[in-house]
Amino acid sequence: MLFSESVFATRFGISRQDLESHLAEALSQGGDYADLYFEYLLTSSISIDESIVKSAAQGVSMGVGVRVLSGERTGYAYSDDLSPEKIRKAAHVAACIAAGPSKIDKFSLQEGRRHDLYPVLTAPTETAFKERVELVRRADRAARAYDSRIFQVQAVYADNLRYVMVATSDGVLTLDRQPLARLSVVALARENGGPPQRGHAGGGGRVELSFFENEKTPEHFAREAAREALVMLGAVEAPAGEMTVVLGPGWPGILLHEAVGHGLEADFNRKKVSAFTDRIGQKVASELCTVIDDGTIGSRRGSLNVDDEGHPTQRNVLIENGILRGYLQDRLSSSLMGSEPTGSGRRESYEHIPMPRMTNTFMLAGESEPEDIIRSVPKGLYCVSFGGGQVDITNGNFVFSASESYLIEDGKVTRPVRNATLIGNGPEALKYVSMVGNDLRLDEGIGVCGKENQHVPVGVGIPTIRIDRMTVGGTA
């Protein structure tokens, strides 16, 4: 993608000279570094409820964020008007974080390196609404057809197409076009007038619309949601207290996101407020555990060609055979810690200051057969799907809420149990991983991660694992 062909040059008439002069303005008070983050975002969503397509919406927003770094300080301003005067004004406001004469007077921007992880010709956002509306109609029909006990279905399809451009005072100019699509389905089941139960499924990625035809169809997600709701009709009380927990493959990888991922974000470690602070090189998990954060997996929801600071994403080893190896870095923390950026600087939009974030976080496969892992547990809980999770990075306590789980009795998966939250401590929990399956799976593409009120799409993955000790928050 060339700057001269980008939407910023063609539609908004922004020139290289403009960018260079805005950066000079941003550093006019003596800051060490400045960047401009331009965003042009198209969004669409369609929803069906009671078999009626009740809503279809589209939106367009644009803006630029100007950031100035001066030592540990950050100045930030943004504008939703891309005229040169308004950008210059924002640059002037951001510049005020520094105090002194300008140290840099000339920039020459060169286009930077980036991956090509989502070579999507026509983004879903660019297709006809008539095609996309079929996805929610099909999901609705399939969920209802799955079983007569399904009595409510809602499906939401949403996509966006984000054009970004980052220009930095290091002289790097990067452009990216980021498509993203997601279909999610909620089904409610009821039996003999009893209380309803809910099931949920969804997925997508940085894909073309044909993904929902060739790879994961609306019927696939609909049946999953309906199946989960039906399973829950037979759920018994969840157990309470410490026990052996087996996590199924895929989405339960949210464990890694909460237990170790957030605690390894460099900002918390630079400030020494994370439970993982100063623990690099120490054992924080059993030797069976190798945890990766990889922003370079093709078409994945959590992947990016470049991060939101214009740095190419990469594969980062967080934990290797149980030993803590590294943090997720952004520009500010890496320069203050004397380390390299890891392509982890992300932000929700031009209105937000970037910070270290995860991309796709997963555990490498081990050697155990999943059946053997379940067979090894005399009494425990088998969790296959989760709602959200949360962590207190300072004391390391994390939770994640099981939405589909089963009792394991004498090595066999038996009855489904009601929703229960699992709780553990980040630097301790993975030390109890005693078996890792050979069935690594990534989630289907629905994750959203929130940090300091900024939400970004992420992915997780995990093989079947056995954790010998974890606290389960049931009532029985």
Add this chain to the structure above:
Amino acid sequence: MSANHLLELALDVVKRALASGATDAECTVAEGEEFSANVRLRELESLKEAGSRGAGVRILVGTKTGSSSTSDLSPEGIERLVKSAIELADVTNEDPHAGLPEPGEMGTVSGDLRLFSSDVAELETERKIAAAKSAEEAALSADPRIFNSEGASFDTHIGRHVFANSRGFAAEYRTSYCSLSAVPVARDGESMERDYWDSLARGFAGLEAPEQVGREAARRALRRLHPVKVETQKVPVVFDPRVARGLLGSIFEAVHGMSVYRHQSFLAGKLGEKVASDQMTVIDDGTIPGLFGTSPFDDEGVPSRRTVVIERGVLKNYLLNCYAARKLGMKTTGNASRGLTGNAGIGHGNFYLEKGVKRPEQILAAIPNGFYVTQVQGFGVNVVTGDYSQGASGLWIRNGELAFPVSEVTIAANLKEMLLGLDEIGTDLEFRGSVAAPTLKVGEMTVGGK
């Protein structure tokens, strides 16, 4: 842009929509200015300042709807906005319940609701930074064990909200708020804990003193040091007001009209029934001057009002917008809520649990063995079934007193039983946000631990 200008813009969008084939239209325009200063370890860490605006339109063609939004308020941007909403009505279905409020339903609350305080806009940057510095300083100097800080922040927001529709409604209001917060980190030996405290107000004058914010944050962080994981057991659980607010949030989700008509709530179909203990009265009131859930009209142009949700344990009303009201054969309660675009959802005004008769100390004093929860973690509340299971930390209650800190445990029960078993309510109701609750006690929950 001036108030008049934005109101004209909204009316113009409505007019254009009707001229383009819409049978009804509604337009929201929002404008905001935000400021944020963070200090950390006595130094300024970041400053952020900016303004933005946007417009959204929802149109009906008969009973089919389409919506769009834009941050491009140029004439071309507005033209595209209207055109794309009209196009979208083509892909949606006829929905007999869709539509705008009836003429008699629209209007605004009269009188000054005190949503805007000019001192927020006039405040100098230096004073905002100084307030954050004072709050952090008070936390850092509270105790030698406060060894670090995630900082303190001073944030302000000034907004203007405009709404117009094709049934003749057009009005606007301004809002302001400022907030001060501190997040100190305490350490003692191997144990490290953080906590926060904040104060929110419509105007600068309404904020708690920075020193008070910092000291309270420090007190909360310090009392969490060296926590114990207790044995799994069933005990009475006391929620401090901050955590009780979260429980009220779950009750709101359960009386949310959209969840009710979809049978996605354990309170669906229970109007007039006893769903909570006799002591429990829950109110939604969007008209209390100066509070955070207050507004003159909702996002469909219906006046805000006071609605009794639960009265002495009996479920009296759901919270509704026009759509949910039509689905349920009821009248809107003026609780429509939306962003710039899309069909209206449902929000709350000031949603609160009326205060009880006992001071928090009196509630604790009567408990021989129990758990005082000061923080919950996670998303383990299912309003379809009422199943409640959250991570929790707090202090253990022994013989009526707070004995030692507890963490890495869960609390679980079903909301149906929790509401019926809510047997003590404190006198300490404070509006620190748009959801408020005093200290409350639930007779029995399962604490999951060792």
